[in-house]
Amino acid sequence: MLSPAVTGWLIWLVWVLIGALCAIIASRFTGGRPLWFDIIIGAVSAVIGGYLSTQYLGNTAMQHFLVSILAAVFSAALMMWVVGGLIAYFRKKEE
Numbered sequence: 001m002l003s004p005a006v007t008g009w010l011i012w013l014v015w016v017l018i019g020a021l022c023a024i025i026a027s028r029f030t031g032g033r034p035l036w037f038d039i040i041i042g043a044v045s046a047v048i049g050g051y052l053s054t055q056y057l058g059n060t061a062m063q064h065f066l067v068s069i070l071a072a073v074f075s076a077a078l079m080m081w082v083v084g085g086l087i088a089y090f091r092k093k094e095e
Helices: 004-030 035-056 061-094
Strands: none
Touching: 004 035, 004 061, 035 061
């Protein structure tokens, strides 16, 4: 069995990896932005989404885990979409 402290660090690591994976996938499709920028945006938004979901959703440990993973994926994808739209808007405005 893992202690709660180790489990806590592992879930944070899972959130960061989910954000990085979403960023890599998004950068393959969109391009035009540096990969490191996408990874930072994806990882930070996944951690925020995962953390907030554990604070407000789920009753059991398994529900907290599953909901936090889904929230991390959703928040990373949403933030990548928003940042991509903002960058495209401001690039178009410059031209």
